[in-house]
Amino acid sequence: MATNQKRVLIALGWYDYRLHRGIEKFAQEHGWHLSANLAREKVIPWGWEGDGILAWLGEGDDLAEFVQHAKKPTVDFSFRRPHLNFPRVLEDHFHAAGMVAEHFLSRGFSNFAYFSDSDNWSYAERGQGFVEALKRANCECTWLPWYRAPEYRVGRDQWNRKRQWLTSQLKQLPKPLAVFAATDEQALDVLDSCERAGLAVPEEVAIIGAENYLLAPDAMHTPISSVDTNLETLGYRGAELLDELMRGKRAPKVPLRVPAASIVTRKSSDLLAVNHKGVANSLRFIWEHAHEPISVKDLVGVAAMSRRGLHKAFLDAVGRTPGQELQRIRIERAKRLLTEVDHKIEVVASMCGYQSANSFCVAFKQATGMSPKQFRLGFVH
Numbered sequence: 001m002a003t004n005q006k007r008v009l010i011a012l013g014w015y016d017y018r019l020h021r022g023i024e025k026f027a028q029e030h031g032w033h034l035s036a037n038l039a040r041e042k043v044i045p046w047g048w049e050g051d052g053i054l055a056w057l058g059e060g061d062d063l064a065e066f067v068q069h070a071k072k073p074t075v076d077f078s079f080r081r082p083h084l085n086f087p088r089v090l091e092d093h094f095h096a097a098g099m100v101a102e103h104f105l106s107r108g109f110s111n112f113a114y115f116s117d118s119d120n121w122s123y124a125e126r127g128q129g130f131v132e133a134l135k136r137a138n139c140e141c142t143w144l145p146w147y148r149a150p151e152y153r154v155g156r157d158q159w160n161r162k163r164q165w166l167t168s169q170l171k172q173l174p175k176p177l178a179v180f181a182a183t184d185e186q187a188l189d190v191l192d193s194c195e196r197a198g199l200a201v202p203e204e205v206a207i208i209g210a211e212n213y214l215l216a217p218d219a220m221h222t223p224i225s226s227v228d229t230n231l232e233t234l235g236y237r238g239a240e241l242l243d244e245l246m247r248g249k250r251a252p253k254v255p256l257r258v259p260a261a262s263i264v265t266r267k268s269s270d271l272l273a274v275n276h277k278g279v280a281n282s283l284r285f286i287w288e289h290a291h292e293p294i295s296v297k298d299l300v301g302v303a304a305m306s307r308r309g310l311h312k313a314f315l316d317a318v319g320r321t322p323g324q325e326l327q328r329i330r331i332e333r334a335k336r337l338l339t340e341v342d343h344k345i346e347v348v349a350s351m352c353g354y355q356s357a358n359s360f361c362v363a364f365k366q367a368t369g370m371s372p373k374q375f376r377l378g379f380v381h
Contacts, residue, residue, distance in 0.1 A: 006246060007050035008239075010036045011067060012077075013058035016213065019077065022235025023054055030243060052246045054238055057081050073245035075238045079121050079255065087245065088255035089238040093122055095339070096227045096260035097129030097180065100208050102332045103225075103263045104178040105137055106287055108274040108318050109206065111174045112141040115190055116182040117162065119147055123182035126210060130180050144169050166193040175204045176273040184209035187224045191268065202271040212264050223266035230261040259339055278303035278310060279317045283325070290329045293355050296322045331367045334360070338376040345372050 010023060020036070027034050035050065044066045052073040057064045058080050067074055068084065076086040104112065114130050116123040131141045144166065146152060151165050170177070170193055181187035187209030191201060199205050201222050212226040237258055245251060272280045272287075282299040289298075296307070299322045303310050314322050330352045337348045349360035364372050 006030070006032045006052065006243075008032050008034055008242065009045070009048060009050055009053045009070075009072075010034060011053055011063060012056040013060045013063050014056045014078070016211075016231050018231035019056075019235040022232040022237075023239045024235075025232075026236050026239035026243070032239075052242045054235075054242055055086070057084065057086075073242060075242045075245070077234060077238055087241060087251040089234060089241055090255045090257055091122065091229045091231075091234060092257035092259045093125035093229075094129035094132070095257070096210060096229055097126045098133040099260055099263055099336065100180045100210075100227055101130055101133035101137070103208065103265070103269065104180075104206065104273075105134075105139070106283070106329055106332075107178075107206070107269075107272045108279070108283055109176060109178040110139060110273070110318075111177045112139060113144055113170075113173055113177060113179045114141055114182075115144040115146070115166065115179055115186055117146040117186055117189065119145075120182070126180070126182055142173060163189060163193050163196060166190065167196045170194060170199060170205060171197050175199075176206065176271075177204065178206045178269070178273070179208070181207065181209045184211055184214045184224055184226050187226070187268070188214075191222060191224065202268055206271055206273070207268040208263065222268050225266045225269040226264050228261040228264055230258050233261070234258045259336075274317045276313050276317050278305045279313050282310065282314070282322060283318070286326050286329055289353075290326065290333060291351055291353050293353050294326070296326065299326070327363060327367065330354070331364060334364060334372065335368075335375065338372055348372065 008027065010020065012019070024034065035048065044062055046066065048070070050072065053067055053070060054075055055067050056077045057067065058078055064081055064084065074086050076084070076088045077090065079088060079090055112134055114127045116127055127143060131143070134141045146162050146165060149165050151161050166189060179190050181190050187207050190207050194201050194205050201207060207224060209224050209226045210229060212228040214224060214226070237256060241256065272283045274280045274283065282303045285299060285302045300307050300310055305313065311321055314320060314325065318325060320328065334348055334352045337343065337351060343351070345361070346357040349357045352360065354360035354363070361371055368375060
């Protein structure tokens with residue numbers, strides 16, 4: 001082993017192979033020696049000597065105590081213990097929730113709910129981000145917190161009581177309903193409760209989970225859509241920050257946030273929530289072709305309606321004109337691209353269906369009050 005080879009401990013209280021893969025990729029590029037037994041065996045290596053620690057400090061007090069006493073440069077992937085003053089690299093739950101809101105809004109939904117079965121900090125951020133994104137679109141959201149329900153208590157029958165409570169809640173909410181669940185497992189709770197209630201998915205209730213980690217999701221009778229929270233990039237960025245700390249650089253004052261990657265659309269949310277056939281066809285066309293230089297004229301052709309008729313039908317169904325909806329979808333796509341990739345403005349414009357960078361910049365500033373460059377530079381949560 002080279003004398004200057006960095007020895008790094010992976011100390012994850014919550015494990016995901018994609019996070020590990022991102023760490024491993026950076027380690028291979030920079031010649032690190034990884035100690036990863038803790039990730040698998042959950043045996044805390046008291047007395048370990050090395051150069052740095054990559055941690056996910058969750059519920060386990062022993063792991064947090066070990067990392068504190070190690071007194072090594074450390075990066076934490078969790079905000080479960082905010083009182084511990086470690087540099088952090090975190091999932092951008094607000095960005096992920098915004099993508100879910102955009103997904104539902106682009107399909108014409110106007111009734112929304114967020115389901116969470118615990119007060120975990122990441123679930124709370126996802127819920128807050130979802131509510132805020134919908135509020136910006138002048139929409140409200142019903143929060144379904146199982147952990148605050150009168151029926152909530154820990155016990156053998158908790159699984160069944162949770163579903164009975166959730167079934168009752170879902171029955172009462174207006175349809176069609178779009179539900180964002182805090183995780184993929186909780187999305188399965190929603191799916192099962194819909195089946196109990198006799199609610200069709202996605203026709204009456206559309207569902208999206210988070211983290212995209214269900215095994216064989218496409219083998220399910222109703223595959224669950226999910227937001228990919230970009231865990232591999234999270235691991236890589238965490239390792240990148242740890243490398244800087246081990247080389248003596250100053251830790252950032254605020255946590256670094258990694259934006260979500262994408263919505264993985266499956267059957268549970270692949271529906272346009274409008275009854276008007278012409279509007280539904282137009283919305284689907286916008287969703288599928290907004291990255292192309294399409295126009296309202298194209299939407300009129302797809303809907304097989306007059307321009308005036310489609311204009312009125314859109315206002316009645318989604319509260320926006322066809323042109324406004326096309327512009328909204330393009331601007332939201334542009335926001336994601338500007339924060340996720342380093343493409344030139346001209347490239348982003350083309351990827352969003354604009355025929356010139358100038359027309360894109362004008363439209364973007366009208367919609368957001370700032371230029372694409374200003375938005376990119378100022379993007380923080």
